[in-house]
Amino acid sequence: MKFSYSFPLTRAFSLYLGQIAFLVGETFTSIFLGRIRWRLVLNQIVEIGFGSQAVVIVTGIFTGAVFTAQIFFQFNALNMSTAVGPVVSIALCRELGPVLTGLMVAGRVGAAICAEIGTMKVTEQIDALRALAVHPVDYLVVPRTVAMMISMPLLVGECIFFALTASYYVATRILNVNSVFFMQHMWFYTHTKDMVMALTKGFVFALIVVFVGCQQGLTTSNGAVGVGRSTTEAVVISSLTILMINFFLTMGLNIIFPAGGKF
Amino acid sequence: MASLGKNLIEVRDLRQSFSGQEILRGVNLNIPSGETTVLLGQSGGGKSVFLKHLIGLIHPLSGSIKIDGEEIAHLAERQLEPIRRKIGMLFQDGALFDSMTLFENVAFPLRERGERSEKVVREKVARSLELVSLEGQDQKMPSNLSGGMRKRAALARAIITEPACILYDEPTAGLDPIVSDTINKLIRRMQSQLKVTSIVVTHDMISTNYIADRVALLREGRIHFDGSLANLHSSTDPVITDFIEGRSHEID
Numbered sequence: 376m377k378f379s380y381s382f383p384l385t386r387a388f389s390l391y392l393g394q395i396a397f398l399v400g401e402t403f404t405s406i407f408l409g410r411i412r413w414r415l416v417l418n419q420i421v422e423i424g425f426g427s428q429a430v431v432i433v434t435g436i437f438t439g440a441v442f443t444a445q446i447f448f449q450f451n452a453l454n455m456s457t458a459v460g461p462v463v464s465i466a467l468c469r470e471l472g473p474v475l476t477g478l479m480v481a482g483r484v485g486a487a488i489c490a491e492i493g494t495m496k497v498t499e500q501i502d503a504l505r506a507l508a509v510h511p512v513d514y515l516v517v518p519r520t521v522a523m524m525i526s527m528p529l530l531v532g533e534c535i536f537f538a539l540t541a542s543y544y545v546a547t548r549i550l551n552v553n554s555v556f557f558m559q560h561m562w563f564y565t566h567t568k569d570m571v572m573a574l575t576k577g578f579v580f581a582l583i584v585v586f587v588g589c590q591q592g593l594t595t596s597n598g599a600v601g602v603g604r605s606t607t608e609a610v611v612i613s614s615l616t617i618l619m620i621n622f623f624l625t626m627g628l629n630i631i632f633p634a635g636g637k638f
Numbered sequence: 639m640a641s642l643g644k645n646l647i648e649v650r651d652l653r654q655s656f657s658g659q660e661i662l663r664g665v666n667l668n669i670p671s672g673e674t675t676v677l678l679g680q681s682g683g684g685k686s687v688f689l690k691h692l693i694g695l696i697h698p699l700s701g702s703i704k705i706d707g708e709e710i711a712h713l714a715e716r717q718l719e720p721i722r723r724k725i726g727m728l729f730q731d732g733a734l735f736d737s738m739t740l741f742e743n744v745a746f747p748l749r750e751r752g753e754r755s756e757k758v759v760r761e762k763v764a765r766s767l768e769l770v771s772l773e774g775q776d777q778k779m780p781s782n783l784s785g786g787m788r789k790r791a792a793l794a795r796a797i798i799t800e801p802a803c804i805l806y807d808e809p810t811a812g813l814d815p816i817v818s819d820t821i822n823k824l825i826r827r828m829q830s831q832l833k834v835t836s837i838v839v840t841h842d843m844i845s846t847n848y849i850a851d852r853v854a855l856l857r858e859g860r861i862h863f864d865g866s867l868a869n870l871h872s873s874t875d876p877v878i879t880d881f882i883e884g885r886s887h888e889i890d
Contacts, residue, residue, distance in 0.1 A: 495735075502695050503733035507747050507795075508722040510715060 391590075398590050399582075401512045402520050410510075415518035416525075423484050423519070424526025430479050431534045438475055439467065439538030443545045447552065456552045460561030463542045468569035469634070472535040474621050477580030480527065481613040485588040488519055489609035492592025493602040501593070516589045520582070527581030528574040535573060568632035576624055580617050587613040646671040646803060646835045647692060652701035654687060661687050663859030664701070674829045674836040676846045678881060679856035685839040686730060688856065689805050692837065693725050694718040723751070726801035730808045732792035734780040740767075740791050741776035747799045766794040771820060786813045793821065797828065803835040804828065810845045822848045843882060855881065 405411075446459050492515055495501050501511050539561075547554040591609040595601045647669035654662040661684040669675050679685045690696045691703060694710055703711045705721055713721075734743045744763045753759055767773055770790035780788055789809065796804055806825065810818040822845050828834040829849075840846060846853060846867070853870045855863040855878060863870065863878055870878060880886070 491737075498736075499729050499731065499733040500735055502690070503727075503729055503735070503792075505695055505715070506693050506722060506725075506727040506729075507750060508719040509750050510719070 394594065395586055395590050398512070398516065398593070399586055402516050402586075405510075405513050405517050406521065410513045410517065411521060412514065412518055415514070416521045419518045419522030420526055422487075423480075423522050424530060427480055427483055427526070427530055428533065430483055431476050431530045432537045434475050434479050435472070435534035435537035436541040438471055439463065439541035440545045442466065442471065442538075443542040444550070447546060447550045451550075456546075456550070457556035457560050459546050459550075459552060460542070460557040461564035463546075464539055464561045464565040465569055465634070467535050467538050467542075468565065468573045470621070470625070472538060473531050473573050473576035473580060474617065476527070476531045476534045476577060477584065477617040477621075478614055480530065480580070481584045481587075481617060482610055484523070485584040485609050485613045486606050488585065488588035489592040489595075490602055490606045492589060493595030493605045496593060496595045497598050497601060511593065516585075516593075519589060520585050523581040523585040524578060527584075528577040531573050531577030532570075535570075572628050572632050575628060576621065579620065579624060583616050583620065584613045587616065644671050645669060646706060647837075648702075648704040649692075650702040650704075652688070652691060652703065653699045654684070654691070654696065655699060660859055662691075662698075665856070665859070665861055667854055667861050667864065669835060669837055670852065671835050672829070672833045673851040674825065674838060674849050675852045675854060676850040677837060677839045677854050677856060678841060678846065679839075680881075681841065683856055684859055685856055686807050689727075689807055689837065689839050692805060693722055693727055723799070724802050726796035726799065726804040728789070728793050728796045728804065728806045728809055730811070731785075732780070732788035734788055734792055734795070736780045738780075739776065740772070740778050740780065740783070743780065743791060744776070744794045744798055747795060751799065762798055763794075766798045767791075769797070769824060770794045786817045789813065790817070790821070793824070800832065801834070803837070806836065806838040806840075808840055809838060810840065810842050815844075818842070818845060819848075821845075825849045843884070 443459055443463050446462050447456060450456055450458055450462075492501075495504075495515075501515075504511050504514055543554070543557065546552040546557055588609045591605040591612070595605040597604075645668040647667075649665055649667045649669075652662050652665040653660070665688060677685055677688065687696060691698055692705070694713060694715075698711050701711060702709060706724070708721065710718060710721055734740075735746065738746065741763055744766055745759050748759050748762060753762075763776065764773070767776060770793050772787060772790055772794065775783070775787065775791075780791070783791065789812075793809070804825075809821050809825065813821065825836055825838065826849050829836055829851075836849075838845070838849060850867045853863070853865065853867055854861050855870075857877060863873065863875065871882070873879065
């Protein structure tokens with residue numbers, strides 16, 4: 376069968392998907408064959424996970440706070456102010472927590488990964504690795520992937536925890552919602568499956584950020600301008616991909632973990 | 639590794655082009671074992687590109703590259719690793735890892751090849767740095783070193799695993815005459831003491847006269863001259879004499 380590309384964009388897109396697929400294949404082969412440099416993984420967990428905490432916590436706190444306030448203003452008119460807790464909690468677990476964490480990490484970590492690997496590419500450091508018989512995927516991509524797979528679900532959990540804490544304070548201390556009802560309803564309507572959904576999404580977004588960042592970095596050319604362009608593209612592509620994949624993940628995961636009811 | 643007198647590297651009809659521009663148009667060259675071969679040519683003439691083919695960093699469009707009798711032209715990345723362990727390469731701008739100190743850079747190949755004894759690593763790094771006159775600088779970051787120091791550090795990294803063959807990409811470009819001379823003597827010493835096969839890409843004639851056993855001239859994507867240093871100097875070919883004497887045909 377012969378493929379023809381009617382549009383250059385289709386060709387570029389196919390090429391891009393192909394490159395990502397090869398990178399993913401190569402990386403997971405290395406992980407399963409145990410070619411993991413644990414010292415580098417730990418370094419990356421500190422860089423990626425530990426270093427992203429402040430950003431993720433601030434995002435969580437203010438999202439939780441503002442979302443609580445808005446929901447309260449609407450629900451209070453209907454005399455349903457104690458329903459604020461479960462609505463905020465489910466929205467944060469199933470959507471806002473993972474997506475916002477994903478976007479913040481794409482901005483902070485995706486950009487850093489791409490800029491570092493891209494600079495190494497244009498200054499021949501990647502070639503130097505290869506010349507020293509060290510596979511760039513083993514040395515650069517595998518540690519970042521493992522670190523992201525570990526860090527990201529934890530960051531999502533952290534984001535949700537701080538968002539709910541902020542929500543509790545705003546609702547009960549500022550907006551005078553009854554704290555017992557707030558907690559009672561939140562616990563009753565939030566299930567383990569909502570949390571599993573959050574962590575699953577976080578894990579998938581981790582892979583998107585790390586593979587887009589690494590792929591953009593490894594294909595950087597054209598010096599400093601090229602590094603700038605790749606970094607911008609890495610952030611844009613991973614952010615948009617997170618938003619798009621999130622919809623399909625929601626639809627898919629809702630079949631496994633349907634909303635509402637008891638787990 | 640091949641014994642003395644045999645060819646360590648044999649290149650046949652090597653072709654390469656980038657964005658439609660032909661860089662190498664059928665290069666044929668033998669690199670004898672245990673000797674220093676200097677590859678001369680104008681800037682932008684494809685010398686560095688040719689050198690990168692010899693360690694598999696670039697795959698040729700067509701042609702054959704045999705290292706120690708083994709064809710490497712179409713080997714996959716991981717299959718190239720055993721070949722690369724036998725060959726060291728000095729990059730044009732050093733290509734030191736800028737996230738590591740100078741010590742970590744030089745120790746990198748040893749650690750990657752499984753050297754676990756910190757004492758052995760320290761001793762070997764110290765010896766390597768001493769060879770390139772960089773003792774006592776080992777805790778500096780590459781960004782805090784001058785261009786010449788970076789290049790010497792990169793050379794220390796390339797020789798620390800004592801490879802049988804070393805590829806030098808412009809080892810003396812941008813260095814002052816004294817440091818250039820140190821590098822030249824080091825290349826000579828590697829050849830005479832350790833019988834290392836060296837391929838040096840350069841357009842520095844002082845360096846060529848000092849280190850070369852054999853000289854090849856790359857011109858317009860092909861080998862224009864291939865012979866001994868004496869043959870190069872006795873040649874009456876205007877292309878070669880112009881190159882040796884640094885004469886262009888531009889009008890003042």
